[in-house]
Amino acid sequence: MNAPGWPGMPPAWSSSAKDIVGTALGAGRVWFTLGYGILDEVYWPSCSQPQIRDLGFIVAGADFWSEVKREQHYTLSTPEPEVPLPKVVHEHARYKLEFEVLADPLRDVVLIRYRLHGEGLRLYALLAPHLGGSGHDNTALVQAQGLAALKQNEALMLMADAGFARGSAGYVGVSDGWQDFQQHAAMTWTHASASNGNVALLGELNASHGVLALAFANTLEGAQTLARASLAHGYESARHGFIEGWKQWSRGLRCDIKDATARAAVRRAAMVLKVHDDRHHPGALIASLSIPWGNTRDDPGGYHLVWARDAVEAGFAMLACAHHEETRALLSYLIATQQDDGHWAQNFYTDGRAYWTGVQLDEAALPVLLAAKLDELGLLDGQRAAATAMARRALRFVARIGPFSPQDRWEENPGINPFTLAAAIAALVAGAAHGFLDARDARYALQLADDWNTRLESWVYVQDTGLDRAHGTRGHYVRIAPPGQDAQHSEVALKNRGRVVVAARDLLGLEYVYLVRLGLRAANDPRIADTTRLVDALLRVQTPTGAFYRRYNEDGYGEHHDGRAFDGSGVGRAWPLLAGERGVLAAQAGADARPYLDAMLASASLGGMLPEQVWDSDAIPARGLFPGRPTGSAMPLVWAHGELIKLVMAIQHHAPVEQLAAVVARYARAREPELQLWRPQAPATQCAAARPILIEGDASFVLHIGHDGWQDVRDIASTPSGLGMHGALLDCAALGGHDSIEFTRRFLDARDWEGRDWQLALVR
Template identity: 60%
Template sequence: MEAFGVPGISPTWASSSKDLVGTALGTARVWFTLGHGILNEVFWPSTGRPQIRDLGFIVAREGAWYEVKRVHSYTLSTPAPEVPLPQVVHRGEEYTLELECLVDPNRDVVLVRYRLEGEGFRLYPLLAPHLGGSGHDNTAWVEGSALYAQKGMAALALLAKPGFTRASAGFVGFSDGWQDFQRNRAMTWSFSRATGGNVALMGELLAPAGVLALGFAETPEGAHTLAASSLTEDYGAVRDRYLEGWRAWARGLKIEGASPELTRMARTSTMVLRVHEDTTYPGAVVASLSTPWGSSHDDPGGYHLVWPRDAVEAGLALLAAGQVQDARRMLAYLLATQQPDGSWPQNFYPDGRAYWQGLQLDEVALPVLLAARLEEEGGLAERAQVQRMVQKALGFIAQNGPYSPQDRWEENAGANPFTLGVQVAALVAGAAFLEEPERSYALSLADAWNARIEEWTFVENTPLDHQHGLRGHYVRIRPPGTMGLRGRVLVQNRQGEQVAAEELVGLEFFYLVRLGLRSPHDPRVRDTLRLVEALLRVDTPSGPFYHRYNHDGYGEHADGRPFDGNGVGRAWPLLSGERGHYALLAGEDPLPYLWTMARAASLGGLIPEQVWDSPPIPERGLFPGRPSGSAMPLVWAHAEYLKLFLAWQQGRPSEWLQGVAQRYQSPRPPQILHWRSDTPHRVVRPGQTLQVEATRPFTLHFGFDGWQEVQELPATAVGLGCFGVQLEPALLQGHRSLEFTRRFEEGWERRDYRVEILQEG
């Protein structure tokens, strides 16, 4: 019989409040999440493809029924922090339900061992398929001893050992099993099919103890075969293989510490990073196996996408923890997904298909830093292929930098200290992979850009500085255009609000210290730190957290409603990690920041993207210093925690590359000024060479002192796909000014430029 209520209510994903994530280290292509003590989204056949909303349980006997998720009274444990084998115990009125979840290492199957104790109680699994990455247009049915669902080329089968006594399919909100219990206080419906909608399945288990098998395949028959074969094999044997896979991997970890709690959190973080790596596409690390504010929408993207930045963060963290092979796979994946022009998409599915279409230059530079770090550790393989990747990446940076179309928060174009810093570090570290003349060009360009970071991102004597008694500060971002630091920035997620660039402050400048480009005691850094502590820090019962920037709008509304394109920016635990890295380099104690991040974690040790930073709203589950409704876990946050923990042990950050730090341990004035139309120089000092550049051939038409002594010189290839004309000090000597324009293949530039020439004395 067909269920009533087609197509059901509008589907959503599960809450982003997760307890744990897990997968098997074998050939299986399944990943599970756990939230509120039950299975949440399960991913197959890659980390970018969620296939169910959740698999929960109702416990019932005559006259009483309880959905364990809503009762929310449970404990969670694992055999070890680095082993994702969750053991959940739900306790309610006169019942106890024990659950254990794992993935069959050899099959695309999630197994759930269950045991229910309580006089007269029966157990009812509730399954909400979201096949194909959406709750729309799913079909569910009951056939024989199995529960099925299908959408297109994705199918699932839920089987039980010893079995079900009965089962039903329905439409969510109308004829699903939960509605049956809500209306009738018992399972009274037995619909055989629900076609084309937001569907759910429920079954009554034959025995109080047994094993559920949830199999995935392209066909219902395939899903049934996999689930049935898992149940045929002894659960204990499958469990032993699962445990051995993780224990073998964990033997390579180099994580020890004086604090058992902080060490446990570090080992948990390594597990979280490893779980987020794909099996179908090895080395692909998605940002999160959760969807921010998922219970309010059906967005198929979520955070189950690869961001090159987050992937490199994970690779650097695992490399520092001793997992060289993991870092190698991640670098190999990045080599494979690099675009022909040398860049990477803003984010993409694990198979490499681009999702969003933005471009962030830090995501082009960071893979170079991962390669350089592997090289320092003696763990780099296939150096020739890495050389090609580095050359293409640095070529893209040289031709398109230093201004980035997007910053690391994916919101604004311009120049910011973080993106500038990683570009400079990549040019220096990557130069070791290049041949001449490109090696010298990369180093020269790095020196030139490094020397101008303050020119581009530091302001002085602003109202904000006067208010806080400072000389000046680094801005969050310098917008493109002629106004530069005097311009205004469109604040995303704030309904079109614009703020003066000099009023926006972020933590981006910390990376200048972390990469070795600036001293932690630089007065400009210290002044900006004072501003950050005044404007962005929020103290909570968990410890000090930081906002991304003042005026941020990415977070829940003031009343706790989910972010819906607008909101109020909340505090980010990963930024406490960035503050902790600075503390370490400045000779301060980083432990308060490690403790803050650890205390923000969920029951299973997952670190969220954001924490609530306002008065508590218990009815929405929002409490100061605890996870908000944003993504949890966040790979970037776990990588940041792990890197800070290891930096505390090892004395230096994972991003600290010797070649970069040594080059800039003292101020290094550039010998060559790289003049470009988007980053012009207005003055040339005695002894400096001016190099006029473009990304295509041109002829330089120039003269001195008001267009006297007019000459022409053809541009030559200077390296990394750039062309330039070099004007040596001897040619400039004795003149007050240089005037020039350029002629390209298609004609004159139709614009004149002027550079003042300073003379000795």
């Protein structure tokens, strides 16, 4: 009969604190995660689609019962850093439970080989299906063959080689197996089904040792067939294929690092990047096989999506390890998922469907840098035509939107920020230098890059602020300058703090380090050094595991003060990946970067997974929060693992892998731009009378212009300037004794007049 308690309590996912993640390098299409010593979310048929919340165990005897994940007394080991084959051993006063987890290389099946030690004990498997990426509307069934679940055209089957003695289906929080044990200290319910709700399954195993097979298919029959076939083929056969697949892959890793700890860390980090790559869409590198604070919410997106920025950051790390084919596959995937106007969706499923639709300019620029790096290394053969078309579209988008970005790299604020600006400038130079642009577009790209590079400090650098006076610095780079405003006199509303307003000049972040990393500024530039002094004073957090950095002062993305999960607001915590960014800057400056690497390594889980954030306040043991240890944020974070690889390589080779020779050469010395460029996204209030200025627009227009209070009014027709932009060129030197230029524009499309006047002071 059907279990009582429909539809069950509101569903949630498992904790994002993962011990380890894994997949097989074969035809099988399952990705598994472990957390708190049990199997957490399993993804199928892509790494964007979680299908269960967790699969854990209950151990029971005549006088006690124990859910193993709540005991939290276990160890985890793998054969090699780069082989994600976890062996877990749970120790208890009454029992020892050990098991090993792997994905069948040939089938869509997760296998668990288990053994329970202890007298008079029974082992129970506790499974929570979340088919279709949600805990809603699942149906659980107890069948003769095993425990099953289905939802529309997705199904799973859990089978045991020795079978189940009995099973029960129920609704979570009401009639599930855990509630049965909680209320009766034993399994007393044997409900045959639980339909269309948030469901769970409990099965009493016939044997204290054996193999479980969790299979996924579009039908129950298909899942049953896969599970049976996997068990019939044998665990040892699957194990051998799993290990050999990873060993063969790892032979291509270039890891010429003398330090054994760093070498193992790089090999493990490279494995994490590989695990997050989709099987059906090669190159679809998701951000994390986790859902931040997942145990508190039913988030259908989580981090198991592709962000172009995170993917490219990881792509550079793969290049650093000489995994060229993975990087080329990533580039092909990015080419395939580019939007028609040249940008990429904020994030998207592995098949290319957009999830969030925000626009971030860095996500349009970074793929161009990746293509250019492949070309610099001589690895673009066969992809050049497609990469060229991609770069042209992307750079047209950058030229049209930049230097302003509707969102910064943290997806929170519009404006101009150093990280995005550095990526955009470098991409424009790379597009020209690597032959992605024709002659006119290339010349314009360099003019635009030089103009933005020259004006960079006018947008995102401030001087003689209260922070500077308090810390003995002359000025500093800010996190972001709001749209159309200068950072010295503007304010920023903080998204995760209820729109609390902070002066832009007082908002610090590590975005500026990319000015050095990409070769636009020298590591010993006094402005960089002063900003670093402030960042170390205000964003650095010392913990027992090392020093980490917050994204920015007044951040609200993290747990609340009392440890409650982030719920749209909170307190921003410290990030290991930012310790990596700070470490690369130290390496570029010739300083000791090893402490930053050691901190990153010390933040990792039992299986070496790096978290998005670590707890940076007093310990709250009841919530599992300890200083310098992972919070409920995403873990593992692919970007953090990529940053670890890049930090080790920067220490080893004294240069960041992202640097392009053409960009470094262009800005090794101060460069006077050929033109001044004006656009409303970042309007200037003055221009040099000695140099020409190009008034720009994204379509044909007529410039209506006058001088000194609209005298000598005339019209000038724009002409194409490059990358889809149009401009009206003014020879400022020919304006004689005039002190100002006034103008407006009439576009030759549906917009007509832009509806406002602009003024530029002529500076001599």
